[in-house]
Amino acid sequence: MITPILLCGGSGTRLWPLSRKSYPKQFVPLVGEQTLFQASAMRLSGDGYGKPLVLTNSDFRFIVTEQLAEVGIDPSAVLIEPEGRNTAPAILAAALYLEQTSADALMLIAPSDHVIPDPDAFRNAVDKGTQAARNGQIVTFGITPTHGETGYGYLELSEEPSDRAIALKRFVEKPDAARAEEMVASGMYLWNAGIFLFSVRTILDAFRALAPDLMATVGKAVTEAKSDLGFLRLAPEPWSEAEDISIDYAIMERSTGLSVVPFSAGWSDLGGWDAVWREGDQDNRGVVTSGSATAIDCDNTLLRSEDDRVELVGLGLKNIITVAMPDAVLVADVSRAQDVKQAVAALKAKSAKQATMLPKDHRPWGWFESLVVGNRFQVKRIHVHPGAALSLQSHHHRSEHWIVVEGTAKVTVDEKVKLVSENQSVYIPLGAVHRMENPGKVPMVLIEVQTGSYLGEDDIVRYEDIYARD
Template identity: 45%
Template structure:
């Protein structure tokens, strides 16, 4: 069905081929403890098997587009690459931001990348942390936006508001542009409740979704006119870019000098070519547990229950259990989220303030805001099962064909026990194959490496012992993933 619509527009001479630019930065602090700085919400699957990033890309199936360009933080590069690999997009470009500088610089990097070979494609800019219920309606709006972008307009998708939300910006509709959209009359900051209700009642306003369509060259032209310092900083940062596999790195210092500003402030509010295309597709900016509850739906008691949850005399609650049974009795209006190393209990009215907990964790020097107990690496993952004063026990999973770096440790020894699969172990001058129930001891200071030569995941138990067990006690001599 979607291909039929694309073919229909193509027959009218409309340029429907575009380059998706997926913005996958941000830390999603309001969705703690599920979302962490090193594993933020866009890489999580809250409902079903697809992560939010993967669902964003999958939403474009059936449209005529090129391979996506992903913009993400340096720290998330292997998460992003693995999730794209799972979708058959191993060759997709991943632009790495050494530091977050908001949407205008991120989109500028993507536009410069898209035009580097003399082409001027239409870019579709999407956020990796949005949810959309009606894919067909979403694609219909994109096709209307493509027509306007092909006429050198800077298109934003404006969501038809259902409620007087005060957490979103609004766009006032201007002069209509045929059946496709409207000129933008003005952008409005997040309003108070009274103004938000007036905007919804008028029918002349849309929520600002943060999704855009425009030619790369047109965006760069407008940026040079209104904010030339952003373009200059991004160009300078790209001049010394380094390509590592499918990762593209820019100069950290030069990119860090770029102003921290959104595309709305930098370009869309200043250009005379801004237009808005209406979107009514069940859009949701998944920015809080309350928003996620609305997205996932409620039962007859207005509860959203995910995982192993036993709820009695419980109403209007969001309860997510990831590892253990969570039982509730005689409660209402609460958010309860259980993970391996943290449990959140909050009143629903405070859902927007959960970031303050993350801030306190940072101030106290804790680590629960950084990562989960299970940590993902390009070769697989490890889960810290138990930790003591001079020991640590980990469950290690190595993907088929993957290899950890050739390394050594100054302060710890390691004992490895294979649970399932086959391990090729380099231990000093020796290389051995270990299978189920076999083990090996790695002394302090010994050069060693671990590889899975098999076709099934390798599962191991690692016992570390020594005076210091931090992850920074790793001296790498060789690494196929380019880590230092």
């Protein structure tokens, strides 16, 4: 059995404003109905594959389990990284965790934000590398390049590519445009997709030989890890001492005897809106529209509206990317797609919350979004999953009025508990200890009207919380 290792961190700034630090691109249905994370998990499931092991951070832990549950996948474990330390510590932590049950287990390392349209073809490619991995090889998967891309690293082959695992000559850093075109024309280079297959024993031997300092710090973080609501939290102090380094720099570029399986059935890391445009369903003029978007006399253009209340119309546009969100709009030339992260940096510099936060704030129990914000009031829509509950809490500076619009809420106000159905409401006085729960089997939605002198999310005193938040 192959254990998929799904790497699920990152902020996805090049796909702003849809992808933000609070909810990055892997959790968004950028291409198709499923999110990139869900599609990755499903692609690496079925015969020959065990339950996936996921590495993510504390903010995303409930999003991970919720999205896996939606597609019927039960993870073997979810390891929580106290902070981002790049791919080498993450992969090492996964290997040390799996070593506890089998040093001979095969690990398939896969970023969770890639698009591979043909899952069967990818699984066939994995099959071609399996024997080499069982024989102690580190196997990587190289993408047959379609153009001279400067945003990827490359893999130089030791022989002409064929339909099997072949020897890898070396890793090549991201080239300039002229060099990229030369390498593609030679036919001896593949894009480095960052996907690897090896046994637990093989990769641990490599870390012991090439990165012993990581073995010490990450090993301690795994040994001292604590279970928390079904997650495994890596110990923060030793983890913080681990070097922030990629698996390529720590291991791959310094190893010998690596193999590579060429893959040409379609792949994208969706590293920018230009990639989303290329992967989209283009019309005969190269136009891709999504959501409430209309194109009139446009060419080679992406128009994407992420809010039914926002009707996006493009008129006479050429080579333009436009993405409309409820709180932000991006308009860019296709050739500047890789520079979108500059927009995020500019917004951060002016402390704009749109740089990192979405209007919809996801929580373990569901989500909420602000509809109207005034001087001393705020109106929110709150969505609570079936069986979920908010914390038992109180506020120092605001009172609340809840109106249930879908489902039924179980509401606690001080010593009183009652059910509140659709079209009914309840008032939460300032300072009252209260909680809302969804006792039903369908989502519960309510409109919350807050009034008071301070309406920040940090005005919460928690007394009980099933999600063990501070």
